[in-house]
Amino acid sequence: MDLLANKTKPPVTKPLNAPLDPLDMLEPNIRLTARDVTVHYGAKQALHGISIDIPDRAVTAFIGPSGCGKSTFLRCINRMNDTIEGAKVGGRIELDGQDIYAPDLDVVELRARVGMVFQKPNPFPKSIYDNVAYGPRIHGLARSKADLDEIVVSSLRKAGLFEEVKDRLNEPGTGLSGGQQQRLCIARAIAVGPEVILMDEPCSALDPIATAIIEELIDELRTNYTIVIVTHSMQQAARVSQKTAFFHLGNLIEQGDTEEIFTNPVNKQTQDYIMGRIG
């Protein structure tokens, strides 16, 4: 029987001269997987079963009106909601196949792997050097002062800040401009060698020039990191991301390639939101 069955099956391997399927080449690796993620704040349900795959080495943007749950979901990815009293997270989120809500998981280590940059730049009241060196120190990533120096310099370089601050590494981080402070926070997140960087409206407190610099930086960082960005600016989502997910009232309404979402979205709610219409 088996022999007969095999005879009728088409060959599994493609002939060498078969045309390459572009989808095969473009299919990205999935870094983060969320399935049926729910969040309750006390009795109030903030997220209603979010399922999404987030690709590696790409920028995924979460868009949606205020209170739609995009930041709540972002905070689930590095378990920031654990710190909120009464918050209860359901469903499953996996980073590289590993359940990040597993009881034996080290949350501090998770947050080193999944860094976060906030809306308002929040450098520590320490020197520029110490801001970046803080994470590597507590995680024991540097064996010597020279090691630490190297991590600080390379992180500042990756964040596009080194040239501007190299002569004043011992001055307070809080003395920098808003855009520089945000890049310092990005350098601080990069310093502990994360795989994923979460950004919660990283440019909303910045002027257009500082915003453009951060966007340029995000574009550079995506070659090495998985980036998830929450933004209220649809133009920003369209500019920096490759994938976009639209949230509304705690639901994930539509997700897909950014170009498709902004030129030809399928869902009417998505269309109305991105075009600035009232349904």
Next chain:
Amino acid sequence: MPNTGAEHIVTAYSEELLSLAQSIAEMGGLVEVAVENGTRALIKLDRELADVTIIADQRIDDMQRRIDEMAVSMIARRQPMASDLRAIITAIHVAGDLERIGDMAKQLARRSLKIEGINLQPTFYNGVKNMTALVLRQVKDALDAYGNRDAAAAIEVCNHDDEVDAMHTSLFRELLTYMMEDPRNITTCTHLLFCAKNLERVGDHATNIAERAYYLATGKQLTPEVQELQRQQIKI
């Protein structure tokens, strides 16, 4: 021309989109009249009508400039997305095609001024009239498909372009016969050959408008493959 049934939060934005759509419709009306007048001036050798058609083309050119300016201003100020973006981009293209159709009508009128009286068979004039009627229907159907965002109607227009081409070939052969019969006809018939070509080009621009209408309605480009698929579905 909201396609989701929802209005913009900023009402001025909705009004601008509506005004853009109305301008295209108005320009379409002017262009249809121009082609009709151009052909009539040619067939009847009506010099007055020819002059009117040539002068009227300036207004069509002005409208194209105005539509371009409106579109650029909206892109700069409103950052349009999705179907709004498509509506604005296609408006620029459609206005360009309409302007070219206006030029074709002007060419018909100009050539009518150069033609001296000539006795051709009534079948030839009927052929020109029929071709004009067909390309005008193509332009009208394309503009309707555009205004109604009707993808199926847009494909229909593209499929009918073969008929325009066939008519052009038929007129071309007829004119060659006249030229061979009497070499004194060559100058006039050459002018008329260009006129037939102009009408055929109007049909091509109508097809372009239909392709834009398809893109506006679906967000996808109307490729020959899509057209062929549609033809096969109709056969089945």
